[in-house]
Amino acid sequence: xxxxxxxxxxxxxxxxxxxxxxxxxxxxxxxxxxxxxxxxxxxxxxxxxxxxxxxxxxxxxxxxxxxxxxxxxxxxxxxxxxxxxxxxxxxxxxxxxxxxxxxxxxxxxxxxxxxxxxxxxxxxxxxxxxxxxxxxxxxxxxxxxxxxxxxxxxxxxxxxxxxxxxxxxxxxxxxxxxxxxxxxxxxxxxxxxxxxxxxxxxxxxxxxxxxxxxxxxxxxxxxxxxxxxxxxxxxxxxxxxxxxxx
Amino acid sequence: xxxxxxxxxxxxxxxxxxxxxxxxxxxxxxxxxxxxxxxxxxxxxxxxxxxxxxxxxxxxxxxxxxxxxxxxxxxxxxxxxxxxxxxxxxxxxxxxxxxxxxxxxxxxxxxxxxxxxxxxxxxxxxxxxxxxxxxxxxxxxxxxxxxxxxxxxxxxxxxxxxxxxxxxxxxxxxxxxxxxxxxxxxxxxxxxxxxxxxxxxxxxxxxxxxxxxxxxxxxxxxxxxxxxxxxxxxxxxxxxxxxxxxxxxxxxxxxxxxxxxxxxxxxxxxxxxxxxxxxxxxxxxxxxxxxxxxxxxxxxxxxxxxxxxxxxxxxxxxxxxxxxxx
Numbered sequence: 001x002x003x004x005x006x007x008x009x010x011x012x013x014x015x016x017x018x019x020x021x022x023x024x025x026x027x028x029x030x031x032x033x034x035x036x037x038x039x040x041x042x043x044x045x046x047x048x049x050x051x052x053x054x055x056x057x058x059x060x061x062x063x064x065x066x067x068x069x070x071x072x073x074x075x076x077x078x079x080x081x082x083x084x085x086x087x088x089x090x091x092x093x094x095x096x097x098x099x100x101x102x103x104x105x106x107x108x109x110x111x112x113x114x115x116x117x118x119x120x121x122x123x124x125x126x127x128x129x130x131x132x133x134x135x136x137x138x139x140x141x142x143x144x145x146x147x148x149x150x151x152x153x154x155x156x157x158x159x160x161x162x163x164x165x166x167x168x169x170x171x172x173x174x175x176x177x178x179x180x181x182x183x184x185x186x187x188x189x190x191x192x193x194x195x196x197x198x199x200x201x202x203x204x205x206x207x208x209x210x211x212x213x214x215x216x217x218x219x220x221x222x223x224x225x226x227x228x229x230x231x232x233x234x235x236x237x238x239x240x241x242x243x244x245x246x
Numbered sequence: 247x248x249x250x251x252x253x254x255x256x257x258x259x260x261x262x263x264x265x266x267x268x269x270x271x272x273x274x275x276x277x278x279x280x281x282x283x284x285x286x287x288x289x290x291x292x293x294x295x296x297x298x299x300x301x302x303x304x305x306x307x308x309x310x311x312x313x314x315x316x317x318x319x320x321x322x323x324x325x326x327x328x329x330x331x332x333x334x335x336x337x338x339x340x341x342x343x344x345x346x347x348x349x350x351x352x353x354x355x356x357x358x359x360x361x362x363x364x365x366x367x368x369x370x371x372x373x374x375x376x377x378x379x380x381x382x383x384x385x386x387x388x389x390x391x392x393x394x395x396x397x398x399x400x401x402x403x404x405x406x407x408x409x410x411x412x413x414x415x416x417x418x419x420x421x422x423x424x425x426x427x428x429x430x431x432x433x434x435x436x437x438x439x440x441x442x443x444x445x446x447x448x449x450x451x452x453x454x455x456x457x458x459x460x461x462x463x464x465x466x467x468x469x470x471x472x473x474x475x476x477x478x479x480x481x482x483x484x485x486x487x488x489x490x491x492x493x494x495x496x497x498x499x500x501x502x503x504x505x506x507x508x509x510x511x512x513x514x515x516x517x518x519x520x521x522x523x524x525x526x527x528x529x530x531x532x533x534x535x536x537x538x539x540x541x542x543x544x545x546x547x548x549x550x551x552x553x554x555x556x557x558x559x560x561x562x563x564x565x566x567x568x569x570x571x572x
Contacts, residue, residue: 094352129353225548
């Protein structure tokens with residue numbers, strides 16, 4: 001079983017968001033970057049569980065500059081066997097997906113895993129794009145994944161419930177909560193990660209489909225209106241006459 | 247030229263989020279001086295009714311291969327329909343099906359995608375700029391689609407549906423899926439469909455509760471409150487993790503992100519990960535006995551008090567309002 005896990009570098013969840021260059025670029029100054037949590041906690045850890053049980057290898061793939069090596073080493077410390085960084089520099093989903101698909105096509109992976117979305121651009125786009133470019137099935141928002149005798153079974157979350165899906169052959173899956181529990185790398189893992197392979201691959205040319213014009217911060221929220229616990233009817237009245245939501 | 251909207255169905259009925267997408271698509275079509283065409287698969291509904299929401303035409307696909315959700319096959323069918331309708335823009339609802347389809351179609355057609363759009367396009371000066379939320383609701387990005395063909399997935403509850411008396415022309419469309427072998431099989435669809443209540447991402451009114459409720463046995467009053475309002479119930483992460491409530495109710499960063507008109511949070515402190523899933527709600531009410539709960543900072547209305555005292559009073563007050571409106 002050969003599994004490819006796609007990871008993205010994102011600002012830590014608690015980061016205060018600001019922009020530079022006339023609000024066209026995210027301000028990376030003093031920002032703590034992490035492996036996108038869905039990629040790490042769910043896709044990577046489940047991939048490791050599967051190969052620990054049934055054998056095989058887990059390869060990490062990331063698209064970005066050498067600045068990203070730090071998060072790739074983190075993923076290796078958690079337990080992945082080796083890693084590939086495609087030396088491209090674009091945050092656009094189609095660019096990232098094209099690079100990964102182009103590489104994955106030649107390597108014979110059984111499963112390509114992503115998180116359900118990244119916590120920066122919240123696109124939920126890359127997994128579906130990779131699948132289409134590879135011409136294979138895509139299962140999004142999976143909360144379980146089991147592989148038995150060449151057949152993969154997944155539960156995917158849908159509005160108000162779930163679907164159980166089976167796939168044979170290569171496929172792409174986006175992972176969410178339920179898949180696995182986060183793992184903290186131990187000292188041995190961190191030491192081993194330093195010498196695990198990190199192959200740098202040149203990017204292919206990809207046409208740009210979209211461009212970010214400007215970022216805006218939401219207007220400051222008006223102060224909360226506090227209502228006395230003895231006057232609950234006042235809240236209902238305000239929701240009806242002032243907020244007009246009921 | 248046209249704008250094509252993929253209208254998703256549950257048990258043959260077009261979803262509310264897809265009706266919003268049709269209405270939105272018809273607005274995009276008027277901006278571009280063209281018509282909205284809706285695509286519906288394997289539905290026995292009266293599809294001429296989609297004209298009410300702005301579709302001039304409905305393409306009706308009947309194909310056994312599309313009985314269960316297979317994004318690979320369905321994307322191929324949508325691409326064929328888009329081609330046949332001369333669609334320059336294809337619109338989806340940004341939900342569990344739309345997310346899979348929009349990304350596949352974008353890659354297939356090399357058409358720029360804005361997912362989770364919350365605005366109509368600004369087409370001044372030959373641009374096609376859409377707004378979406380980024381950084382888990384902490385900022386907006388205005389994104390320009392550079393390609394001639396465009397794909398949009400529309401955030402549910404961003405465009406209220408406005409119905410008219412219009413009727414749509416319905417035409418059969420036959421998709422040729424013979425060239426694709428998919429290895430995906432849907433074995434089971436399990437939808438806990440509380441009758442008449444909208445599923446979470448579509449819900450306009452949401453009543454949500456957290457650890458402050460002390461145990462699953464106390465959820466009766468949360469459900470009563472939701473019933474009085476016609477709201478959908480939700481919960482915080484710890485509550486889903488310890489099994490007090492089902493996982494599909496969990497809203498927040500690791501659960502689902504929602505943007506209802508009204509979000510009532512009861513006994514939820516408001517960790518940043520929870521806020522990431524609900525901060526796009528139009529009005530937030532927080533009820534918590536801890537006056538220092540961080541959630542109050544993100545709320546529009548707040549009550550400091552014990553849920554076990556406040557919620558029953560709230561149910562009575564909503565009942566009174568309902569009675570006086572009848």
